[in-house]
Amino acid sequence: MSEIVTEDAEQPVDDPFAALVEVFAGRRALLLEDDPALAEHVAERLLSAGFSTVDRFDAGEAALEAARTQPYDVLILDRLTAGLDGLEMLKRLRSATGASTDAPALMLTALTGERQKVEGLLGGADDYLSKPIGDEELLARIAAQLRRVARRAKPVSTDLTNGPFRLSPGARTLKLKTAEGERLIDLSPLEFAIVSELMTARGQPVTKTMLWDRCWVEWTFLPDNFVNIIDARISALRRRLKEQAPEIGEDLHPLIVSARSQSLVFRDLDAA
Template sequence: MDGNMAATPGDYDPFAQLSGAFAGRRALLLEDDPALAEHVAERLLAAGFEAVDRFEAGEPALAAAQESPYDILILDRLTAGMDGLEMLRRLRAGAGASSDAPALMLTALGGERQKVEGLLGGADDYLAKPVGDEELVARIAAQLRRAARRARPVGAELVNGPFRLSPGARTLRMDLAEVGDRLIDLSPLEFAIVSELMGARGQPVTKTMLWDRCWVEWKFLPDNFVNIIDARISALRRRLKEQAPELGEALHPLIVPARSQSLVFRDLGGAGG
């Protein structure tokens, strides 16, 4: 895994804010490579996790997940005996303490068929090794956010300062005292991007995550996917500035870069009216 955690000068750094989101969290890690398991555990503990329980085989990992509640399961597919996918299938089929916990497959089996098997087998996300530290941390944060959203009413609005995003109506509105309520005109792809970024609530969304969730018509990751995303984000920034000029130059662009090829929608908690 890539151990580079340095921030790009001038970039907003939402990774520094994740310690609060990870505080008190417990992870189960199934990984039979001791060096990699130690590295992942150290990174999660440094990011704010309270505990990372490490296992080298599926059987004891399954027993622990059935007995104890974990906030996230990180599972390898190439372990001796019961592998991570079989362990997850058995866990999902029962009523153990962690049967509904978000699961992320972290494995060297990165082919499309293997990814489909993992996702259909109960995984919520799938990462092929090697993967950068920040990509892993960002995806774990995303799974924790999604678990929290499942506890909220279906279709609940997302509010960020003057903006209200309605998933059900698929609309983004801005309400400022001086201009009243206004519908922000977005294309379906732009709405999907804004939904992902606003739903992250100030936490980082990597560009690979954004591609996976917004460019759903693509069945593969092209070599130039970053350029495709950058061009769309640039156009989206201009569109938001044109339709929300009242926010002022200090708050534009609303979508800002973060470390590790990540993006963040600004926290506008104090900009409402």
């Protein structure tokens, strides 16, 4: 397994993107994309990441028929295709019973305006991605959707645990188990939102764009310096966690580590 080094520590950590091979193993994807070069690249990337099947279509009608009759784990749809476009295809799929009616759908499109994004999400998409998109972002977004499907299939559990940490989404608290009992970790609302996203991923990578979308909700646009804003907040959060959780071994800090260029992971303390 390949390794990376965190920006705040010298010790290497396993590359979480390599671990996605296990998450994607045996998965089947439907790809609606009429650009042959892009379709080939996306298909090859998914197959090399662990998917067993990527069925490619350049027309919405054929993609709709396949999705109605075959079970797919994820749908990746362009909005600008000849005939039936990806959004209309998805609306028709969601409106009737079919093998992939409830499969998570990601729009991958050059139509990136706010109104168009809202149309896509209201039309049944689970995520809306702008072209061009990096491989890292695409894989992380797909993994996030597969996690949500897995959570829906399991009994509802209120709290998330990671080693000595217990996160309670309802109460919006993070507590550390110690020899004396549980101690509350003092976090701002934004810091709690970041920790919640990273802990929910359970060791899988979360890209900085995903964090921005889900945690900086008061922003209605993506500023050019959003990475700098996130990096500054993550650096402060790392220091806060280290100060408030001295029981965690020095070799496990920082608890939030960098994965490749634009992703973050909360360490899996259960495996430590």
